[in-house]
Every structure is written in C-alpha cells, then in structure tokens.
Amino acid sequence: MARIAFLGLGVMGAPMARHLAAAGHSLVVHNRSPEKARAWVQAHGGSHAATPAAAAGGADAVIACVGTDEDVDRVTQGPDGAFRNMSAGTLFIDHTTVSARIARKIAEAGRRQGIACVDAPVSGGQAGAENGTLAAMCGGTEEAIGAARPLMEAYSARIVHVGPDGAGQLTKMVNQIAIAGVLQGLSEAVHFTKAAGLDPDKVLEAVSGGAAQSWQMVNRWDTMMRGEFDFGFAIDWMRKDLGLALDEARRNGASLPMAALVDQFYAEVQAMGGARQDTSALVRRLNE
Amino acid sequence: MARIAFLGLGVMGAPMARHLAAAGHSLVVHNRSPEKARAWVQAHGGSHAATPAAAAGGADAVIACVGTDEDVDRVTQGPDGAFRNMSAGTLFIDHTTVSARIARKIAEAGRRQGIACVDAPVSGGQAGAENGTLAAMCGGTEEAIGAARPLMEAYSARIVHVGPDGAGQLTKMVNQIAIAGVLQGLSEAVHFTKAAGLDPDKVLEAVSGGAAQSWQMVNRWDTMMRGEFDFGFAIDWMRKDLGLALDEARRNGASLPMAALVDQFYAEVQAMGGARQDTSALVRRLNE
C-alpha cells in the first residue's frame, strides 16, 4: 500500500481519494479551501496538509484533480508546489483536464527531478468518480503508466495508455469534440421533435436502436425533454475543454467548425444562466 | 399469407421483398427499370408487372420503397398508380423516406378509397434490409399499423407506432438530424486525432466507452480513419433527407443550425465526388 498525497477535493477528486483510502492506501489530502480537506479527513480518515508541498512530503505518489492549467501549475511548480518536496523515484498523476502543453511542461520538470509523470484526464463524470468506474486516458512513458495503473484502478473501469506525455490530454480533447457534435445534433433532434408535436417516448424508442444512437441520446433524451439540467458535467467546464481543443487545433492545423460553433452556442446558454448546468442544456437556446 | 405488390426493387426494396417471399407471401413486383423486376423474379419467384396499377390488382397489400416524393406520388396516384387498382379494405405501406406532407396526402387519398395507409420509413441501411433487422418508424391509425405489422415483421427487428399519418416521416427526420450532429462531431474528432498524431486505435479504446460514444463512433471510426467510404448510406440520400427536415422546420418553426450547416458541408463532399459514398465521408472535406 502506498503513501499518497491527493490535491483537489472537488466533485471529482473527493470520491477518487475516497476510493484510494478504501483500497487501503494512506492519504494526505490538500485543497485550496481547507474546509473541504478537513471534512474529507473527518469522513474518510488520513490527514490533511496546508500546502501541496506539505502534502507531498514523504509521499510515494502525488495525485491531482484541480481545475485549470494555472491550478495544476501552482500545485506542482508554484512556491508551495508539490514538486518542491518530491524525491526521485516518486510518481505524479494529473487527472485535471488541461492543455497538452502544460502536461508536457510538467513531465519535463518531473524528468529533471526523477519524478515519473502521467497526464490522465478522465471521463465518466461525477457518477463515474463516485462509483469508481472512470475511464482514464493516459499520456506518459510505459513505466510511469505501469506505476500509476494500480493506483488508478481504485476508481477506474478503463485505463488506456494512448501515447507519450500530453497524449492523455489530447485524447480528452477528441472526446469533447465528439460530444459537442453529438449534443448539438441531439438538441436539434429534441427541439424538432417538440416543434413537430411528436411523442418523445415513441420517437426515442424508434430511433435509439440504430445509426442515430449515442450515449447522450440514451442518457439525456428524457431530461432534455423535461428541461432538467441541474446535474452532470457543467457547461463552464465544457467551454474550458473546448477552448483547450480549439487552442491545440490552432497549433496542429485542424479545422473544427462545429466545435467552434457549439462553443459559441454555449456562451448563449451561459448568458441564459446555464453556466453550472449539464452540457445537455445546449438545447435551451433552441427551446426557450 | 397475403398477396403483396412490392414497388421499387432497389438497394432496400429488393431484400425487403425477398424476406416477404421467404415468409411465404405471394408477390407481384414492379420496378421503374423492368430488368430489376425480372431479375428479382428469377431469383425469388413470384411475378412482375409493368405498372404499379397492374401489380396492385388483386393485392391485399401494396408496399413501396422508391426514392422521392415524386416517385411515391407517381406509384400511388399517377396515371398508372397503384391506387387506381386497389379496393376498399386493402393496405398501403410506404417505406420510402419522403415528406410528411406527401404521407398525409396519400393517407387522405387512401381514406377516400378505404385503403389503410402507413408511412413507415426505415433505418438500418442496406445491411438491415439484407438481414431483416430494420427499424420501422410508423405513422397512421392503430388499425393500419396493426394490419401492417405482421408484414413488416418479415424484415424489421423493431416497429414503433409513433403517431398519426406523417409521424413516421417526421421521426425519420429526427433520426437524420441527430446523425448529422454525430457525424460532424466524429469527423472533427477523427481529423483532430490525425492532426495531433495520436494512435487511432488507442483513442477509440479510450473514448468509445463513455459520454462520447455513438453508433457511428463504434461502427465508422476505423473506416473513417482508413478513408473507406464506398458502402453504406449515400450522401445523396442524406442530403434529400436533410432537405426534407429543413423544409419541415420551415413550417414548424424549428431552428436547425447544425443540420443546415452539415447539409452544406455535404455539398462540398459531393463536389469532391462523394455523392454515392457513405455519410461518414463527411470527414473528407477536413482530411483531404
């Protein structure tokens, strides 16, 4: 069993850390707002530290699930960052969805200190984190991912080593691009179904078994029809992720017309008050 | 067992008629280009007729799977149309993907003659027709669909009665709208994967189990990656279908920005020579 520092106890991080503790690892947790760390320790044991550096002292592995590029930068390489206190032979796993650029920068810094780094953004959402059934898309060396895998298995149903440093983040971008198209198509399908006066249940029954099927159709059709959006993966996060993909596309030369358009449509839903709602709230700009 | 007139022996119609014959029904077939009808009879028995009207004489049910609104109009109500020769108490099933307007017009004409009409466009493609696993989305009265169901079961795995006359066609539009979004998202995902230099198999493994999953992703990712498009559902048909949806939206007030955009992107693929290629060839305008 390993000594693990876990940084970031939000919607995703808290249940991930819980699964690690339940698996028998010994945890020191840290969170920007310390009350979350205190509450977590009260509920799940272990201890909490005031800074990433303090948490990392003596750890075999440091795992982060914070918010943005800046957050990851700060918790790793900031003045109180974990890297200040990590020794050669340790492991760093980042589950935050960030740019490939920062993932490579961290891996580079890790290499200089002998820290093995894995960029491993996840899909599966809050439910996946709670149930320990996340999918982790991983970038890094074979060895780094080999070392990380037993830890990640505590909360992941699927762990795929896609490629070198940053490949995990790039794969997450592919994931979000595909989702953007699915959701805009689904939003228009829902909107048209209503405008045409069709029975939504019958339509779903008729179309969900064939070429139009998608995870989103199976899991979001009913809530979109009822206008329920206060759950799931927040539009603010989705815009962050689409922004990462669009930035990366600027570098690699890809053209992403639909992703760019949907990103702007999300701006309209944010303006309608939907920033914290599930990405399926994309339909709101058509239905309201 | 019923006496059935089958009109239209194309990619879809020929195998549907074959399943009916195999189920023991007695068939008279008709096709615009008579050689297809002759060949079908040679292979599967029954007889062929020179006109829809001739085929319909004495039939319990007339089933059509032709091309467009004009085609359906002609085979039902044209000078040699089937309706000239159908008596009260018979059944007309249309599997062509057409407008809701023409479906309602035919049902109206049927009502005057005592012919029960079902609009029942299908999904599942050529493979579904060959294997008898189509999904039929049906509009019409409870009785009409009740009468049609045993016949359609010869080639359908799923038969859903969605609503009144035209509801089948409207549901097919919903289906195509959803597919358009899925395919544009998937095209950009494929394109980005290549631009980013990722291993396509690893990416698929990582993303196909979660929120980005779709039938198209599972069934088209590999062929899109390899640039194989000479199979499946033709772009020409897809543009016809999106055109039907966009026309209907003009009437019911729905806004379909993505469907409209993808329809234009398909024009670009047609200009690249892709008119007869599978709808997944949408990726060609990004990759070439």
Next chain:
Amino acid sequence: MARIAFLGLGVMGAPMARHLAAAGHSLVVHNRSPEKARAWVQAHGGSHAATPAAAAGGADAVIACVGTDEDVDRVTQGPDGAFRNMSAGTLFIDHTTVSARIARKIAEAGRRQGIACVDAPVSGGQAGAENGTLAAMCGGTEEAIGAARPLMEAYSARIVHVGPDGAGQLTKMVNQIAIAGVLQGLSEAVHFTKAAGLDPDKVLEAVSGGAAQSWQMVNRWDTMMRGEFDFGFAIDWMRKDLGLALDEARRNGASLPMAALVDQFYAEVQAMGGARQDTSALVRRLNE
C-alpha cells in the same frame, strides 16, 4: 406612352405603379385583395380589374410584383392569369423575387405566345420603390430588356441586364447571400461592442471608413444599437429568398454554409416575434 397592367399593389408594387402613372402611362391595376386596387385608383387614377386576365386585356405590357413562385404562377398562367389575355408582341416584366426555375418556365410559356419576358427582381427596398431609385437585375433577351427598360426607368436608378432568362433571379440570390454574411458579421460586431462596454458612436466612427465598411453598417448600426427594427425588409421575405438560394444551390452544387446558418438564425428571430421586422433584427438573438 404605354398601356400597362400592374399586378400586385403591395409595399413595393404600389409605389412602382404610381411612378408609372406619374410618367404618363395608362394603368389598369389588379390586386388579390381588391380594396388595395380600389384605393390605388382613387389616389392615382387609371382603373382596376378583378382578375389578372381582365387587367391584361389590351395592355402593351404586364408588370407583376406579387409574393412567391405560386403567386407568379397564378397571375400569369392560372385560370384567370394574364397570359390568357396577352397577344403576341406584348411584354411581361416580373419584379417578384422568385426561383430561376419559375422565371424560365414563364419565359418559355411567353415564347410560345410571342410574349417577351423579363425577370427583374429589385433591390432598394420600400424606400427605393417610393423614391423611384430601385436597382433592377434583369434576365431575358436583349430585345425583351430593351423593351422593358423605358418602363422600368420610371422607378429604377439602375437597370442591369445580367444574362438570359432567370439570370435576374439568380443575381438577386447572390445579393441576398452577400447580405446574410454582412448582417451576421454586423450583428456580432454590435453585440461585442455592447458586451465590451464600448461607445457605439465612437466605434462606428473608427471602423466605418475602412475594410469593415458596408451599406448595412452605415445604414443599420445605429438602429441595431437602439434595438429598432420595425421598418425595412422583413425577415419573412429574407427567409423566402435564402430558401430560394439554398434550393438553387442544391441544383448547381454550391455550398453556402453561412447562408444556411443565418437562415436558421432567422428562424430563431421569427420565434422571438421578429417575422415582420427588418433583417437587421438578426442581432436580437444575441442581444436579448
């Protein structure tokens, strides 16, 4: 001076007919709702007729400015259509914005009767019609346009013979396509100006002299900023025109992604109650 039958006394037709009367021509007018025709005669002299055919009897030229393809078809070739009563050597000018297909069909019918036909949709709007400063974009033979020109000069500042039958209509489509792009760009510029908290007058002063300049910017910036839209060219008409362009593009293979998208955005403005508002109300879906 000529004997002219004028069909359609709407926002555009009434002032056009008035300019013809003022130029000394003798007019018989007809309008679907007869009260408009009676009112026009009361104000401007001449006489009115109950049907297009009646109006056309004895006329040297018949000029139409009605609504849609169906309307033009009816007033020319319907049971009471003008063509029933026109003799060889007369002239037909159509100012309605319609499809190139119907323009060609009418010209073809005209040719069989010895009627010279001109398709001459106009730009310049209500103001252009009132002031007699319209621009007419014309399709037809050199002779037909030569004959039509002196009449059209009564209300046109610019008359361009673009090409054969239908070329006038196709040119009008080009015009509307260009406008759609300009207006969406301008809408986003206005919206961004507000979101950025800039002084609209200063911004207009800074940008209206250069590469971003457009007729719409010069003439609509202020009203868009103030949210005034109850004037000008109605969105319902614009959608009809974009529909004509998109239909024609289906035939000629052009891809019009932006026109298709803006057409859908207009559906959103129609749903907001903007159907009769000026096309610049496109900004409403961003600003409200």
Next chain:
Amino acid sequence: MARIAFLGLGVMGAPMARHLAAAGHSLVVHNRSPEKARAWVQAHGGSHAATPAAAAGGADAVIACVGTDEDVDRVTQGPDGAFRNMSAGTLFIDHTTVSARIARKIAEAGRRQGIACVDAPVSGGQAGAENGTLAAMCGGTEEAIGAARPLMEAYSARIVHVGPDGAGQLTKMVNQIAIAGVLQGLSEAVHFTKAAGLDPDKVLEAVSGGAAQSWQMVNRWDTMMRGEFDFGFAIDWMRKDLGLALDEARRNGASLPMAALVDQFYAEVQAMGGARQDTSALVRRLNE
C-alpha cells in the same frame, strides 16, 4: 519636432516610421532582425539601436508596431525593453494588434513610471501605411491621445479616441468580427455566381450599389473572381486577430458564432497553403 524611437519595421512599421521622418521628427529605429533596421536607416536617415531600451534612451516618444502580445511585452517590459529607459513625461504608442489585457497591463506599468500610453491598432493595411492614410482606433486618457495625435497624423487619415486603455484594441476586434462576416458572405456570393454561370461583372454592377454593398465587395470581387490573393492582409494575422476577439468574448460573455466558424474556415485555407494570402482567400475553400 520630437525624438522618436520606433520599434518594429515590418510591412506596417517601416512606412509609418518613414512618414514620421519625412515630417521632420528625429528617429532611432529598432527591429528584431537588425538588417531591416540598417536598411531603413540607409534609406531614410536617423539611427538604429540594438535593443528597444537603447532606442528609447532620450526619446520623447516610443512607438511600436511589432506582432503579438509576447512581442509587445518583450519590447516594453522585457529585460531590454523600452520601459527600462523611458523617463516620466514620455509617451508610448502601440500600433500592434494585440489583446486588451496586454494594452491595460502596459498602461498600468506606464502609469507607475509616468509614461502616457496609447493603444492604437490601425486599419487600412499596407496601402494605408504606405500612403499615410491609416485609421487609428485609440484607447487611453484624453491627455495621452492628445499627445499622440500630432505624431500619428503623420500616417493616419483618421484618429478616433474610443475610450480608456484597451478600447482601441477592443474596437479593432469589432472591426475584424464585421469583416469576417462580410468576407464569408462575399465568398459564398462569388462561389454561387460561378456555380450559377453568371457574368461576374454584370452581377457586380447589379448588386454593388445597394444593401449588399461592402468595402470588400467593391475592392475584392474582381480579384476573388480571378483567384488572386497574393497581396493584402494575411490570413495568419486575421486568425491572430479573430483569436483575440474570441478570447475577449470568453471574458465578456459575447457569442460570436460566425466569427468562430470563419476562424475555422481560415484553418482550412491555411492547410491549402493560404497562410500568407489576403483574407479574401476565404473563397478558396469553396472554389477549389
């Protein structure tokens, strides 16, 4: 007459500096690649300096026209930046198109040192710079712009004080957003004109006087028709500028669907080799 340090002698900067010298000011120029500075001095007199700081020593005003946010940051606040060597009471004018954020950051730094700062991106392109007829859209205090105006008049036909620090940059974004819409509309109009087989000269004559008119239509229609794009404002710069607008919109909440889409279409033209071509090369993705 003033002592002026001019930083950045590219397509825009070199002629701007030339106009200043011609107006009698005394210039010290600096450019990243020193050969441009040497050549400029050979042609127009003055002297050149190895670093921005060296150029700025003793200057009354420092004027920059470099490339990006990073470039402006470096030439002002980098280790060899001009601000190291500027004294209270001097003036800094930035003609580079950059973010409002960096403009505000520089103004803030200027304020601490008593340097008056103006963000003054320009429009008018290379021709405007050569002919001294640029339009400068300015952000800053009344005093700063008052001081800058006489210098900028050497190469500007129009100078508008739009608002506080950053307002010049925000106005330039408005300009580019409007242009993006105009150019996509125009590209589709050009493409449709060709697909419809119309005479481009006649079409231009017919549509350029009315509601579809734009600077781009008047100045680019012919070259777009002929496929000439090796001049003008480069697509690489346009994507930078649209990127700035889209980034700013993320902050101010604006939705820019068309700007986002056109930005991606430009990626397609870059992939076709159009990175250095005029922005009107947007039509290439439709015509080729």
